[in-house]
Structure formats: structure tokens, C-alpha cells
Amino acid sequence: MNKLILSVVLSIVLMACQNSTHNKQADSIGQKVEKLLSQMTLEEKIGQMWQVNGGYGHDDNIRQGKIGSILNDVDPQNINRLQKIALEESRLGIPLIIARDVIHGFKTVFPIPLGQAASWNPELVEQGCRIAAQEASSTGIRWTFAPMIDISRDARWGRIAESCGEDPYLTSVLGAAMVKGFQGDSLNSETSIIACAKHMAGYGAAEGGRDYNTTLIPPRELRDVYLPPFKAAVDAGVRTFMAAFNDIDGVPATGNEFLFRQVLRNEWHFDGFVVSDWASPWEMINHGFVADEKEAALRAIKAGVNMEMATSTYNDNIKVLIEEGLLDIKIIDQAVRDVLRVKFEMGLFDNPYVAEENQYQFAKPKYLEAAKLAATQSMVLLKNDKNTLPLSLSKKIALIGPMANQAYEQLGTWIFDGDSTLTVTPLKGLQDVFGKDKVMFAEGMAISRTRHQKGYRKAIEQAKKSDVIVFVGGEESILSGEAHSRANIDLPGVQNDLIKELKKTGKPLVLVVMAGRPLTIGAISEYADAVIYAWHPGTMGGAALADIIAGNANPSGKLPVTFPKEVGQIPMHYNHKNTGRPANLDTWTQMYDIPVKAPQTSLGNESHYIDAGFEPLYPFGYGLSYTSFVYSDISLDKEIYAKDDIIAASIKVKNTGEMAGDEIVQLYVRDLVGNVSRPVKELKAFKRISLNEGEETTLTLTLDVNDLAFTNVAMERVVEPGQFELWIGGDSNATLSTFFSVK
Incomplete structure (x- = not known):
């Protein structure tokens, strides 16, 4: 037998052994699940379907087996105490899953997901999620509600910050990387946390960019655009899904059997479990989809939502629904079976506790270095007239702007556990690279929303003494994220006015934007000689920015979402349909060029705005470099x-x-x-x-x-x-x- 044949035979044997081992493990877990399920009372089954918010007051319910998961408890001592009650004082000893929103870092905060998507680097994205899992799991957290893989084409929507942008393929690749990073090589590793693909489905298409709003997505577009990232998450091994808040064509996702029974279970063969979003079963009453909590519980369970988050419609109504013959116990058994399977896969029955005695070192040097690299690769150079950047270390910089020294704000949305004392701001970063004597600082505005000019004078004085102005503006973290949609997505406050005043000094001006969404910066960027889009870059954002400004790092980020010229162009995305009368640069007519009393046919009869054309400010995938x-x-x-x-x-x-x-x-x-x-x-x-x-x-x-x-x-x-x-x-x-x- 030659070496090639021997190698092939050995590979086949090895694969067969691995498959056999995997099948035996699955069979073993399946047997354990069935044995445990057969011993459970109805009340204990319902308990596995209920996730409650953390804190105190849950001891008795845990002792009675009436709670399956707790979220928002990050105290290792209390987590261990609750697990001890679950394992040693409840009848069957079923452990809890401890959950938390760990979205783009725990103590070490990486760029917001939209910023990470601008790196187009799945390996780096996976590494960031692995670090987040290692930090979070050390406190007892074993489940995160990420990745958020909603296709997002509307910059008004605050939660675009959590997304990977507008493209199904890029989102699929990066979403899969996030799943692998959170879950690691083995679910039962003490440093792994199970991922949750959210929000299924279509949440990013909320009408008008208003959070929680209805969505009207044709079935074909749902399958071709909005569902592929979720299928990629299944293929990557994700173990949980979250139902979306929105309705799709009148059917709330939490009660949508098509999504969770037909697509997720029957077509994709997913065998993990689905959790509602916060109170989303109850919210179906507001949707007008159900009459009361009892019907809400029935519709959500029949749709395939295994676990209810925060509210208690399941806990209060399942038993009655079964007694009245409206709900089959087999549906409950299957829902609980899925939850128990994941708990066994996580190794919670064997190793439920967090090691309190091992004081975990957050923000390790290698973690900070990874966060800095992620921030560096996420930043997008949008403009660089006359090679304004990089700056010579001899230049005297006037650092100005409301985001130039905001340790908390640059971390972005969803940073419940982020430690802003670790943050390197642009001020600190530039001082470290250029020297304190070369960096003069005047914020000009206290916050991004400041609407007065009290800080202008000092800022302008500093600008006049400098060789170059670096203005760091944008929006505070609270202006993006959940429930923070904006109708006007210009730079808020009086930032535009301050930039115009600074430009009058005649000094070169570098505009740096820290934001959770694409902002309509087209008009104001005309006053800048160079523009860097830094998103909300996380803990090491200032260090990364300083390296880019000094040329120690060459910008390489590319936009994961189209930048509109103005808000009226939204929704805008590169992968649009052509239409029967596609717009053409050579023939589209500008509004002020139209003759008075012109006949209707003079407008060209093409698909464009007569005042904004059809092109974006910057296209999807765009980004400059210091080289070519x-x-x-x-x-x-x-x-x-x-x-x-x-x-x-x-x-x-x-x-x-x-x-x-x-x-x-x-x-x-x-x-x-x-x-x-x-x-x-x-x-x-x-x-x-x-x-x-x-x-x-x-x-x-x-x-x-x-x-x-x-x-x-x-x-x-x-x-x-x-x-x-x-x-x-x-x-x-x-x-x-x-x-x-x-x-």
C-alpha cells in the first residue's frame, strides 16, 4: 500500500472514529435527557421554560424546580449559591443557565459589531468573542444573547450598531465567526458560553427605522436576504436562537410557526432551543395578535419558543392550557427536551459552579492588544485630500471635540460590564504617540448633544496655535442601540457649526467620527481635509486612532454598510434591484437644472431623486489606505x-x-x-x-x-x-x- 492510499485510509478511519464518538456522546446525552424528562412533574417542566431576571427573591422557585435560567446576575458568589440550591435542594438537581448580554466584550470592550464588521476579518472577530467568553465565563455567565445578525439597511435604526451591516454574505461569515468564538472548541469547557443568534427574523427591516416596528418582508426576500445569516449560525453550531420583537406581515415573530417550526426545525434540523426576547410573548397582546396572556403563551409555545424571558405567561398558563385540552403535553416535553439537551452539552450537570477562589485577571495585556488590533482594522479612512494623513510626529495638534476624551462614550452600546477605567481615549492615545507637549486639548463641546457655543473660544484659540486640527465628534453611546432610533442622523448638537468655525483658522482639519451608525456627514466632510470613521471603537480606540494618525498603522477598514448622502435616501443598499428604468450618471437631472415650466418628460424618467441623485455618499465595501x-x-x-x-x-x-x-x-x-x-x-x-x-x-x-x-x-x-x-x-x-x- 503506497503512502497516499495509506493516508486516505487512515483519514477515513479517523473520521469514522470521530463520528462514532460524536454519535455515542449524542446518544448518551439523549438517554440522559429522556431519563430526566421521565421523572419530571409538569411544574418542573414548566420551570425549565422560564428565565427570570437576576437579583434576589428566586430561592424558593429554584428550590421547587420552577426556574430554568437566570439573566443579569454577574456575582460569582450569588451564582454559585443559586446553583447550589438548584443542584442540592431541588428534587431533581437540574442546574441553571446564567445568561447576560455580552455583545462586544465584557471588561475588555471591542468595537461595536458594526465596527468589527468593517474589519472584514472573521479570525479577528472570532478572537474578540473568545476573549469576551473567557472574561464573562469567569464570573459564572455561560450564555450570551449574541450574535445579532439582523440585516440592517436603515441607519436610522439604533440597533444597526449591533449588526454586521447590510449584506447577507458578510453577515453570515462574521456571524458564524462570532458563534465559534463564544462557544469555543467545546460547549462543556468552563470558558465557553453558548451563543444566541438573534433576532429571528427581519428585525432590521423595522418600518421607518423605528425600533420594535412592524416589518413587511416578501417571503422571497426573507429567504434570500434575511434568513441566510441564521442558517450560517446553525451550520456553525449555534445552540440557541432568540425570537424578534417585530411582526412580519402581521405575524409577530414570537408566535410565528413558519419561522421556528417550518424553517428552523424542519428545514434546518436545529435541535437547540429558542428563547423569547424580553417579554415578547406578552407583547403579542399589544400587537393585537392575541387577546390575553393565556393565548400569548399558547401561540408562542406552539410556534416553537422553548423559553420565555422575564415575563411569566408560560409559568402562569401552561398547566391550564393542558388541562383544557388546548395544548398537548408532547409539545411541552419537546420544548423541555431541547433545553435539557443543551444543559447536558454544556456540562452543567457535572461542573455547574464558577471557581470563586481563582481571581480572574480581566483586560490581560494580550486581550488589550487584540482589542487594539480590532479597533485599528475597524477604522475606515473615507477621505485624505493631499495626503493630509499620516501626520509627522513633529506636528503640533489641536485636539478638539466632544468625543476626544470620553472614556465611557467611546465604548458604545451594550457594555453593561465594560470597565471605562481601562479606556484609552484619543487624548491619551495621541499624547502617548506624539508627546504631551505636542497635543493641545479643548473639547469645544461638553457632550455630542451640546447646543451652545460656550466652549468655542478656547477651541479656536488652540486651533490657531496648532499645525493641524483633529476634531473627534460623533454621537454618545446612548444615541444608538436598542430603542434609540434617530430621524435626523447628522452630527448632533452644534458640532457642524464648530467644525466650520475651526476651518476658518486655515489649518488642516482631520475629522474623526465615533458613532453607532452611518451618519450623514457629506456636507460637513467638505470642511475636512481627512475623515476617519472610527465607529464606537471600544477600550483601545484611542490607541488605535493615534497609530493610524501617526502612520504607525495603515488604515484598512472597509464599510459594511452604505453611507447615504442624506436621510431621505434611506433605505439604501448596494445589492438593490435594477428596475425597468435604472438611474444613469450621464442622464440624471438635478433639481436646480430643470428649466421653469419644463414638460414632465424632461426629467429623464429614471429611478433617482432629483435633489440627491441615486448614488450614496460612500458605497458598501469602500475604504481608503495610505497606499494604493x-x-x-x-x-x-x-x-x-x-x-x-x-x-x-x-x-x-x-x-x-x-x-x-x-x-x-x-x-x-x-x-x-x-x-x-x-x-x-x-x-x-x-x-x-x-x-x-x-x-x-x-x-x-x-x-x-x-x-x-x-x-x-x-x-x-x-x-x-x-x-x-x-x-x-x-x-x-x-x-x-x-x-x-x-x-
Whole structure:
């Protein structure tokens, strides 16, 4: 037997052994679940379906087996005390799952998820979630309500900050990375916390960008745009899902059997469990979907929601529903079976306690270094006229703006446990890099919402003494996130006015924006010589920013969401349909160019706004560097592909600038003719590469033909034969393309 054959045989044997071991473990857990389930009373089963908010006063219910999970308790001593009651004082000794919103870090805070998405770096995103899991699990937390993988196309929606942006593919890749980071290599590791894919589904399409609002998503768009990230989470091994607050076409997600019975269970074969969002079963009364709490419990359970968060409609009504014959005990058994399975997988029955005696070191140096790298790669250089950046270390900087020294605000939304004393602000970062004598600071505005000019004078005086102005503005953390939607997404307060006054000094002006969403900065960015979008960058944001401004790091972030010129263009996304009369740069008419009393036909009859055109301020995937990259020689390994083939697309990329840099190479595809109309472009692959000055490489990106599938007019998932166009470039406006066919 030659070495190749021997290697193949050994690989097959090893895989068979691994599969056998996995199957035996699953069988073992299944047997344990069934044995335990058979011993449970109805009250104890209902208890496993109830998650209560933390604090005190739950001891008796835990002792009686009436609580399955607790959220928002981060005191290791109290967590151990409650677990001891559950295991040693309750009849069956079923442990609790301790849950917490650990969204983008615990004590060490990473950039908001939308910022992390701008790194286009799944390995770095996974590392951030692994660090968050390690820190959080040391306090007893074993379950987080992340990743949030709602497709988000409306910057008015506050929760866009929690998302990975507008694209299904990018969100799928990064969402899967987050799941792997939180859950680690093994669910029963003491440093793993189970992930929760949320919010299923369509929450990001809330009407008007108003949080909790209704959504109107056609079934085909739901399957092609909003559901793929959730399927990717299942494939990555996620163990829990969260129901969304919104309704879809009149059916609240919490009571939506299609989502959780048909899609999640029957089509995707998910065997973890689903938790409601906070009080969402009860909120179906407000939706007008149910008459009372009893009906709310019935509809949510029948839809496939295993556990209720915070409210008690399950606890108060399940027994009556069964007694009245409205609910089958088999549905309850299956709901509890799913919860118990995950608890066994987590190893909670064997190792339920947190080691209080081992004082965990938060914010370890390697954690802070990872947070700094994430912040660095998340920042997007949007403008750099006349190579304003990077700055020489000899420059005297006037650091101005309401976000320049706000340790708490730069951490962003959902940082319940973040430690702002660890924060490196832009002031600290620039002083560390340039020296304290080179950085003059005047905030100009106390907070981002300041509406008076009391701080202007000092700011302008400092600006006049400087060589360059660095203005750090944006929005405080509370202005984005849940329940914080904005109709006007300009820089708040009098920031625009202050920037205009500073520009009158004649000094170069660098605008840095820290925000939880894309802001409409088009008009004010005209006053800036350079613009860096820093999102809410987390603990190490100031250090990362200083390195970029000084040129110690070369910016490489790319936008995960389209930036509109003004709010009236929303919703705006790159992967739109073409329409029967697509807009054209050569022919669209500006409002003030229209002759008086012009006939209607003079407007061009195309799909655009006569006052804002059809182009965004910055397109999806956009981001500048201190160097430049040139693409050439696009090619495919063949011209015609079968449905199971792998497409190999090659491109030459050359660093034509004067310093090393990273580029994110992006591949887009368009199905030119479909059974239903198809988007003008769809992201299908990307890769981050590093090139030295003058270096050229030939890169090959691969794409499975099956990934060209879409939902046709008959609601079937198909890859249709026909012609496709394929682009490779540095953003969604890539022009270098080629064609291929699928037979």
C-alpha cells in the first residue's frame, strides 16, 4: 500500500472514529435527557421554560424546580449559591443557565459589531468573542444573547450598531465567526458560553427605522436576504436562537410557526432551543395578535419558543392550557427536551459552579492588544485630500471635540460590564504617540448633544496655535442601540457649526467620527481635509486612532454598510434591484437644472431623486489606505460551469504606493437574467491580503456554483442556467469584470 492510499485510509478511519464518538456522546446525552424528562412533574417542566431576571427573591422557585435560567446576575458568589440550591435542594438537581448580554466584550470592550464588521476579518472577530467568553465565563455567565445578525439597511435604526451591516454574505461569515468564538472548541469547557443568534427574523427591516416596528418582508426576500445569516449560525453550531420583537406581515415573530417550526426545525434540523426576547410573548397582546396572556403563551409555545424571558405567561398558563385540552403535553416535553439537551452539552450537570477562589485577571495585556488590533482594522479612512494623513510626529495638534476624551462614550452600546477605567481615549492615545507637549486639548463641546457655543473660544484659540486640527465628534453611546432610533442622523448638537468655525483658522482639519451608525456627514466632510470613521471603537480606540494618525498603522477598514448622502435616501443598499428604468450618471437631472415650466418628460424618467441623485455618499465595501492598490488581469478557470462546480476567479493586485498595506479584495456576482429579478451585485467572496510597497500578487477567490442559488417564482431554491457577470475589486463599485455561464 503506497503512502497516499495509506493516508486516505487512515483519514477515513479517523473520521469514522470521530463520528462514532460524536454519535455515542449524542446518544448518551439523549438517554440522559429522556431519563430526566421521565421523572419530571409538569411544574418542573414548566420551570425549565422560564428565565427570570437576576437579583434576589428566586430561592424558593429554584428550590421547587420552577426556574430554568437566570439573566443579569454577574456575582460569582450569588451564582454559585443559586446553583447550589438548584443542584442540592431541588428534587431533581437540574442546574441553571446564567445568561447576560455580552455583545462586544465584557471588561475588555471591542468595537461595536458594526465596527468589527468593517474589519472584514472573521479570525479577528472570532478572537474578540473568545476573549469576551473567557472574561464573562469567569464570573459564572455561560450564555450570551449574541450574535445579532439582523440585516440592517436603515441607519436610522439604533440597533444597526449591533449588526454586521447590510449584506447577507458578510453577515453570515462574521456571524458564524462570532458563534465559534463564544462557544469555543467545546460547549462543556468552563470558558465557553453558548451563543444566541438573534433576532429571528427581519428585525432590521423595522418600518421607518423605528425600533420594535412592524416589518413587511416578501417571503422571497426573507429567504434570500434575511434568513441566510441564521442558517450560517446553525451550520456553525449555534445552540440557541432568540425570537424578534417585530411582526412580519402581521405575524409577530414570537408566535410565528413558519419561522421556528417550518424553517428552523424542519428545514434546518436545529435541535437547540429558542428563547423569547424580553417579554415578547406578552407583547403579542399589544400587537393585537392575541387577546390575553393565556393565548400569548399558547401561540408562542406552539410556534416553537422553548423559553420565555422575564415575563411569566408560560409559568402562569401552561398547566391550564393542558388541562383544557388546548395544548398537548408532547409539545411541552419537546420544548423541555431541547433545553435539557443543551444543559447536558454544556456540562452543567457535572461542573455547574464558577471557581470563586481563582481571581480572574480581566483586560490581560494580550486581550488589550487584540482589542487594539480590532479597533485599528475597524477604522475606515473615507477621505485624505493631499495626503493630509499620516501626520509627522513633529506636528503640533489641536485636539478638539466632544468625543476626544470620553472614556465611557467611546465604548458604545451594550457594555453593561465594560470597565471605562481601562479606556484609552484619543487624548491619551495621541499624547502617548506624539508627546504631551505636542497635543493641545479643548473639547469645544461638553457632550455630542451640546447646543451652545460656550466652549468655542478656547477651541479656536488652540486651533490657531496648532499645525493641524483633529476634531473627534460623533454621537454618545446612548444615541444608538436598542430603542434609540434617530430621524435626523447628522452630527448632533452644534458640532457642524464648530467644525466650520475651526476651518476658518486655515489649518488642516482631520475629522474623526465615533458613532453607532452611518451618519450623514457629506456636507460637513467638505470642511475636512481627512475623515476617519472610527465607529464606537471600544477600550483601545484611542490607541488605535493615534497609530493610524501617526502612520504607525495603515488604515484598512472597509464599510459594511452604505453611507447615504442624506436621510431621505434611506433605505439604501448596494445589492438593490435594477428596475425597468435604472438611474444613469450621464442622464440624471438635478433639481436646480430643470428649466421653469419644463414638460414632465424632461426629467429623464429614471429611478433617482432629483435633489440627491441615486448614488450614496460612500458605497458598501469602500475604504481608503495610505497606499494604493491596482487590480488587473481578472480571469476564470473556465467559461462554463456545472451546478456542482467550484468557480476559481483570479486577479492580480499590486501595491503601487509607498508603504505596506492591507487590502480587502471583494468578489461580486450578478445573475443577468433570472426567473425573478435579481440584484445588480451580490458579494460572494472576500479576502484580506497584505502587500509590501511595490509588491504584486495573483490571488484566487473561489465560489461554489450552488452559492448562486436564489428563491424562484415557485419559492424553490435553485441555480438557474444562464450568464453571470463577476467583478473583483476594492469595493462594491468595482468595474473590473468578466463573464461566465452555468449550464
